[in-house]
Amino acid sequence: MKKISSVIFLPFFIILLLIKSAYSYSLSVVWAPDAETSGEKLNFISKITDKKVWEYLGNNIYYNKTNITKSSNIMSVWTYRIIPDDEKKEMVEFINKYDLERSIKYQNWDHNMVLIEFDCKNKLWKHKKIMLYDDKENILNYDISDSKWRSNIPNSVYEKLYQKVCVKQTLKKK
Secondary structure, three states: OHHHHHHHHHHHHHHHHHHHHHHOOOOOEOOOOOOOOOOOOOOOOOOOOOOOOEEEEEOOEEEEOOOOEEEOOEEEEEEEEEOOHHHHHHHHHHHHOOOHHHHHHHHHEEEEEEEEEEEOOOOEEEEEEEEEEEOOOOEEEEEEOOOOOEEOOOOOHHHHHHHHHHHHHHHHHO
């Protein structure tokens, strides 16, 4: 029963953390879209310290400015978010209630990588893929999400990223 509970509650908790992050002006980060996602480590495009590739948005969040893809009116961008210690502690305590072994792994939770899609025409965003990593680049959790479209939150990193991905990219093409 405990394993079933953790399987059910963990994705909800992760989504809640991501939503909480949005409202506290946080976000997540980027990986190579052609990388294997079958549990293997991803091949990173470059280290986040490479300013030619990664741009800092604020609150431990970077986005890959060189690998923005467009399909119809949808723009996709990878983000990378370094996890603060207090959030890591909160996650470990939550998981510990349902799965002690898994909570031990989350003690090394280091960063998230999230593929975010923007509907530029309607000013909406959603998470497409969410990946949680430890400090050795092992995947702690992976979710191919088809979350609901959400409105941009004024003055948030989602709004800031929308400006860089949708507005800036549209201006470049004109």
